[in-house]
Protein backbone atom coordinates (compact mmCIF):
# COMPACT_ATOMS: atom_id res chain seq x y z
CA UNK A 1 0.00 0.00 0.00
CA UNK A 2 1.46 3.35 -1.03
CA UNK A 3 0.34 6.81 -0.08
CA UNK A 4 -0.93 9.07 -2.84
CA UNK A 5 -0.52 12.78 -3.35
CA UNK A 6 -2.36 14.58 -6.15
CA UNK A 7 -0.97 17.64 -7.94
CA UNK A 8 -3.14 19.77 -10.21
CA UNK A 9 -1.42 21.70 -13.02
CA UNK A 10 -3.59 24.34 -14.63
CA UNK A 11 -3.43 26.78 -17.49
CA UNK A 12 -4.91 30.24 -16.80
CA UNK A 13 -6.29 32.10 -19.85
CA UNK A 14 -9.35 30.30 -21.21
CA UNK A 15 -9.01 27.60 -18.56
CA UNK A 16 -9.07 28.78 -14.93
CA UNK A 17 -9.69 32.34 -16.14
CA UNK A 18 -12.54 33.16 -18.51
CA UNK A 19 -11.27 33.94 -22.04
CA UNK A 20 -13.16 37.26 -22.19
CA UNK A 21 -13.40 38.52 -18.60
CA UNK A 22 -10.23 36.93 -17.06
CA UNK A 23 -12.39 36.05 -14.03
CA UNK A 24 -12.14 32.76 -12.09
CA UNK A 25 -15.34 33.19 -10.06
CA UNK A 26 -16.91 29.89 -11.17
CA UNK A 27 -13.90 27.93 -9.88
CA UNK A 28 -13.41 29.68 -6.53
CA UNK A 29 -15.35 27.20 -4.40
CA UNK A 30 -13.52 24.28 -5.98
CA UNK A 31 -10.16 26.00 -5.37
CA UNK A 32 -11.07 26.32 -1.68
CA UNK A 33 -12.02 22.62 -1.53
CA UNK A 34 -8.67 21.65 -3.04
CA UNK A 35 -6.78 23.82 -0.58
CA UNK A 36 -8.64 22.21 2.34
CA UNK A 37 -7.79 18.79 0.91
CA UNK A 38 -4.08 19.69 0.63
CA UNK A 39 -4.04 19.37 -3.16
CA UNK A 40 -1.64 21.95 -4.65
CA UNK A 41 -2.94 23.85 -7.66
CA UNK A 42 0.13 24.70 -9.75
CA UNK A 43 -0.50 27.41 -12.33
CA UNK A 44 1.20 26.63 -15.65
CA UNK A 45 0.78 29.56 -17.98
CA UNK A 46 2.20 31.76 -20.72
CA UNK A 47 1.97 34.69 -18.29
CA UNK A 48 4.93 36.48 -16.67
CA UNK A 49 6.31 36.52 -13.14
CA UNK A 50 4.85 40.02 -12.62
CA UNK A 51 1.38 38.77 -13.59
CA UNK A 52 1.63 35.56 -11.58
CA UNK A 53 2.69 37.36 -8.41
CA UNK A 54 -0.64 39.19 -8.49
CA UNK A 55 -2.78 36.23 -9.62
CA UNK A 56 -1.31 33.90 -6.96
CA UNK A 57 -2.34 36.44 -4.33
CA UNK A 58 -5.83 36.92 -5.80
CA UNK A 59 -6.42 33.16 -5.90
CA UNK A 60 -4.93 32.69 -2.38
CA UNK A 61 -2.30 30.29 -3.73
CA UNK A 62 1.10 29.79 -2.11
CA UNK A 63 2.10 26.97 -4.42
CA UNK A 64 4.86 26.70 -7.05
CA UNK A 65 3.99 28.17 -10.45
CA UNK A 66 5.30 27.89 -13.98
CA UNK A 67 5.66 31.00 -16.16
CA UNK A 68 6.05 31.83 -19.84
CA UNK A 69 5.07 28.44 -21.32
CA UNK A 70 7.39 26.33 -19.21
CA UNK A 71 10.38 28.70 -19.35
CA UNK A 72 10.81 28.82 -15.56
CA UNK A 73 9.38 27.39 -12.36
CA UNK A 74 9.08 29.55 -9.23
CA UNK A 75 8.98 27.46 -6.06
CA UNK A 76 8.21 29.24 -2.75
CA UNK A 77 11.14 28.37 -0.48
CA UNK A 78 8.92 26.70 2.11
CA UNK A 79 7.57 24.14 -0.41
CA UNK A 80 10.29 21.52 0.14
CA UNK A 81 12.65 20.80 3.04
CA UNK A 82 15.75 21.58 0.99
CA UNK A 83 16.53 23.58 -2.12
CA UNK A 84 16.20 21.40 -5.24
CA UNK A 85 19.40 20.93 -7.27
CA UNK A 86 19.81 23.14 -10.35
CA UNK A 87 17.72 25.98 -8.92
CA UNK A 88 18.79 29.48 -7.90
CA UNK A 89 17.44 31.57 -5.05
CA UNK A 90 15.62 34.73 -6.21
CA UNK A 91 13.80 36.68 -3.49
CA UNK A 92 11.63 34.08 -1.70
CA UNK A 93 11.67 31.52 -4.52
CA UNK A 94 13.83 28.69 -5.75
CA UNK A 95 13.86 29.20 -9.50
CA UNK A 96 14.46 26.57 -12.16
CA UNK A 97 14.94 27.95 -15.68
CA UNK A 98 14.67 26.04 -18.96
CA UNK A 99 15.28 28.89 -21.42
CA UNK A 100 17.71 31.39 -22.90
CA UNK A 101 16.75 35.01 -22.13
CA UNK A 102 14.20 36.91 -24.24
CA UNK A 103 16.79 39.22 -25.81
CA UNK A 104 18.30 36.25 -27.63
CA UNK A 105 15.01 35.73 -29.54
CA UNK A 106 14.43 39.45 -30.21
CA UNK A 107 17.89 39.66 -31.77
CA UNK A 108 17.26 36.51 -33.79
CA UNK A 109 14.00 37.95 -35.21
CA UNK A 110 15.69 41.22 -36.14
CA UNK A 111 18.80 39.65 -37.67
CA UNK A 112 17.35 36.63 -39.48
CA UNK A 113 13.59 37.11 -40.09
CA UNK A 114 13.39 40.80 -40.90
CA UNK A 115 11.41 40.36 -44.17
CA UNK A 116 8.42 39.17 -42.10
CA UNK A 117 8.46 42.23 -39.83
CA UNK A 118 5.39 43.79 -41.52
CA UNK A 119 3.36 40.63 -40.82
CA UNK A 120 3.40 40.89 -37.05
CA UNK A 121 3.56 43.21 -34.06
CA UNK A 122 5.81 42.14 -31.18
CA UNK A 123 5.51 42.74 -27.46
CA UNK A 124 8.75 44.73 -27.48
CA UNK A 125 7.53 47.14 -30.17
CA UNK A 126 3.84 47.45 -29.21
CA UNK A 127 3.02 50.22 -26.76
CA UNK A 128 1.10 49.32 -23.60
CA UNK A 129 -1.95 51.13 -25.01
CA UNK A 130 -1.84 49.12 -28.24
CA UNK A 131 -1.43 45.91 -26.26
CA UNK A 132 -4.47 46.79 -24.13
CA UNK A 133 -6.59 46.79 -27.28
CA UNK A 134 -5.41 43.32 -28.32
CA UNK A 135 -5.59 41.68 -24.91
CA UNK A 136 -8.51 43.52 -23.30
CA UNK A 137 -6.32 43.93 -20.20
CA UNK A 138 -6.16 47.28 -18.42
CA UNK A 139 -2.99 49.39 -18.48
CA UNK A 140 -1.49 48.09 -15.22
CA UNK A 141 -2.15 44.48 -16.25
CA UNK A 142 -0.60 45.14 -19.65
CA UNK A 143 2.55 46.60 -18.08
CA UNK A 144 2.92 43.36 -16.11
CA UNK A 145 2.31 41.28 -19.25
CA UNK A 146 5.11 43.17 -21.01
CA UNK A 147 7.70 42.21 -18.38
CA UNK A 148 8.70 39.02 -20.15
CA UNK A 149 11.99 37.33 -19.32
CA UNK A 150 12.18 34.42 -21.76
CA UNK A 151 10.07 34.42 -24.94
CA UNK A 152 8.82 37.09 -27.34
CA UNK A 153 5.07 37.03 -28.13
CA UNK A 154 3.96 38.21 -31.56
CA UNK A 155 0.55 39.35 -32.75
CA UNK A 156 0.26 37.89 -36.26
CA UNK A 157 -1.25 40.17 -38.93
CA UNK A 158 -0.37 38.26 -42.10
CA UNK A 159 -2.05 35.31 -43.79
CA UNK A 160 -1.73 31.64 -42.82
CA UNK A 161 0.63 30.72 -45.68
CA UNK A 162 3.09 33.47 -44.72
CA UNK A 163 2.80 32.42 -41.10
CA UNK A 164 3.84 28.90 -42.02
CA UNK A 165 6.94 30.20 -43.88
CA UNK A 166 7.76 32.42 -40.92
CA UNK A 167 7.42 29.58 -38.43
CA UNK A 168 9.54 27.27 -40.64
CA UNK A 169 12.24 29.95 -40.80
CA UNK A 170 12.31 30.38 -37.03
CA UNK A 171 12.45 26.64 -36.43
CA UNK A 172 15.41 26.38 -38.85
CA UNK A 173 17.12 29.07 -36.74
CA UNK A 174 16.75 27.02 -33.57
CA UNK A 175 13.68 28.74 -32.13
CA UNK A 176 10.59 27.09 -30.78
CA UNK A 177 7.26 28.59 -31.91
CA UNK A 178 4.09 28.02 -29.89
CA UNK A 179 0.59 29.20 -30.77
CA UNK A 180 -1.13 30.61 -27.68
CA UNK A 181 -4.66 31.98 -27.36
CA UNK A 182 -3.86 35.41 -28.83
CA UNK A 183 -0.13 35.37 -29.58
CA UNK A 184 2.60 33.34 -31.23
CA UNK A 185 5.38 32.80 -28.68
CA UNK A 186 8.93 32.67 -30.04
CA UNK A 187 11.39 31.20 -27.57
CA UNK A 188 13.41 28.25 -26.44
CA UNK A 189 12.59 24.54 -26.57
CA UNK A 190 10.76 24.39 -23.32
CA UNK A 191 7.11 23.62 -22.75
CA UNK A 192 4.53 23.23 -20.04
CA UNK A 193 4.93 19.44 -20.09
CA UNK A 194 8.68 19.46 -19.43
CA UNK A 195 8.12 21.81 -16.49
CA UNK A 196 5.33 19.58 -15.13
CA UNK A 197 7.60 16.52 -15.26
CA UNK A 198 10.54 18.30 -13.60
CA UNK A 199 8.42 19.66 -10.75
CA UNK A 200 6.58 16.36 -10.26
CA UNK A 201 9.98 14.67 -9.78
CA UNK A 202 10.84 17.21 -7.06
CA UNK A 203 7.59 16.32 -5.25
CA UNK A 204 8.48 12.62 -5.60
CA UNK A 205 11.88 13.26 -3.99
CA UNK A 206 10.40 15.38 -1.25
CA UNK A 207 7.48 13.07 -0.40
CA UNK A 208 9.63 9.99 -0.16
CA UNK A 209 7.64 6.80 -0.75
CA UNK A 210 4.47 8.56 -1.88
CA UNK A 211 2.93 8.06 -5.31
CA UNK A 212 2.50 11.39 -7.02
CA UNK A 213 -0.58 11.61 -9.23
CA UNK A 214 -0.96 14.49 -11.69
CA UNK A 215 -4.00 16.13 -13.25
CA UNK A 216 -3.57 18.80 -15.94
CA UNK A 217 -6.19 21.20 -17.31
CA UNK A 218 -5.82 23.43 -20.36
CA UNK A 219 -7.64 24.76 -23.40
CA UNK A 220 -4.95 25.71 -25.92
CA UNK A 221 -2.36 24.19 -28.20
CA UNK A 222 0.34 25.41 -25.81
CA UNK A 223 -1.21 23.12 -23.16
CA UNK A 224 -0.83 19.94 -25.21
CA UNK A 225 2.59 18.92 -23.86
CA UNK A 226 1.32 19.41 -20.29
CA UNK A 227 -1.85 17.44 -21.02
CA UNK A 228 0.13 14.61 -22.64
CA UNK A 229 2.48 14.43 -19.63
CA UNK A 230 -0.13 14.23 -16.84
CA UNK A 231 -1.83 11.13 -15.45
CA UNK A 232 -5.24 12.67 -16.20
CA UNK A 233 -5.79 15.26 -18.94
CA UNK A 234 -8.74 17.64 -18.93
CA UNK A 235 -9.29 19.67 -22.09
CA UNK A 236 -11.30 22.75 -21.22
CA UNK A 237 -13.74 23.94 -23.88
CA UNK A 238 -12.88 27.26 -25.51
CA UNK A 239 -15.39 29.76 -26.90
CA UNK A 240 -12.90 30.80 -29.62
CA UNK A 241 -11.25 27.61 -30.92
CA UNK A 242 -11.69 23.83 -31.20
CA UNK A 243 -10.11 21.35 -28.82
CA UNK A 244 -6.47 20.87 -29.88
CA UNK A 245 -5.70 17.28 -30.90
CA UNK A 246 -4.03 15.07 -28.30
CA UNK A 247 -2.18 11.82 -29.07
CA UNK A 248 -3.36 10.26 -25.83
CA UNK A 249 -6.86 8.82 -25.55
CA UNK A 250 -6.66 7.19 -22.14
CA UNK A 251 -7.79 9.19 -19.08
CA UNK A 252 -8.58 12.23 -21.22
CA UNK A 253 -11.77 14.25 -20.90
CA UNK A 254 -13.23 17.25 -22.66
CA UNK A 255 -15.43 19.63 -20.69
CA UNK A 256 -18.93 20.55 -21.83
CA UNK A 257 -18.70 23.97 -20.18
CA UNK A 258 -16.29 26.79 -21.08
CA UNK A 259 -13.31 28.10 -19.09
CA UNK A 260 -13.59 28.18 -15.28
CA UNK A 261 -17.09 26.60 -15.33
CA UNK A 262 -15.65 23.63 -17.23
CA UNK A 263 -12.59 23.60 -14.93
CA UNK A 264 -14.72 23.42 -11.78
CA UNK A 265 -17.07 20.84 -13.28
CA UNK A 266 -14.19 18.56 -14.29
CA UNK A 267 -12.53 18.76 -10.87
CA UNK A 268 -15.85 18.16 -9.12
CA UNK A 269 -16.38 15.04 -11.27
CA UNK A 270 -12.89 13.81 -10.38
CA UNK A 271 -13.55 14.51 -6.72
CA UNK A 272 -16.88 12.68 -6.86
CA UNK A 273 -15.67 9.64 -8.79
CA UNK A 274 -12.06 8.77 -8.94
CA UNK A 275 -10.43 10.78 -6.20
CA UNK A 276 -13.17 11.17 -3.65
CA UNK A 277 -11.83 8.40 -1.46
CA UNK A 278 -8.18 9.33 -1.80
CA UNK A 279 -8.45 13.04 -1.04
CA UNK A 280 -9.04 12.78 2.73
CA UNK A 281 -5.99 10.56 3.03
CA UNK A 282 -3.82 13.36 1.67
CA UNK A 283 -4.32 15.15 4.93
CA UNK A 284 -4.67 12.24 7.33
CA UNK A 285 -1.80 10.24 5.87
CA UNK A 286 -3.89 7.04 5.57
CA UNK A 287 -2.60 4.43 3.20
CA UNK A 288 -3.86 4.21 -0.29
CA UNK A 289 -3.54 1.53 -2.91
Ligand SMILES: [Mg+2]
Nearest residue numbers: 011013014220
Ligand atom coordinates in the same frame (compact mmCIF):
# COMPACT_ATOMS: atom_id res chain seq x y z
MG1 LIG B 1 -5.22 28.96 -22.38
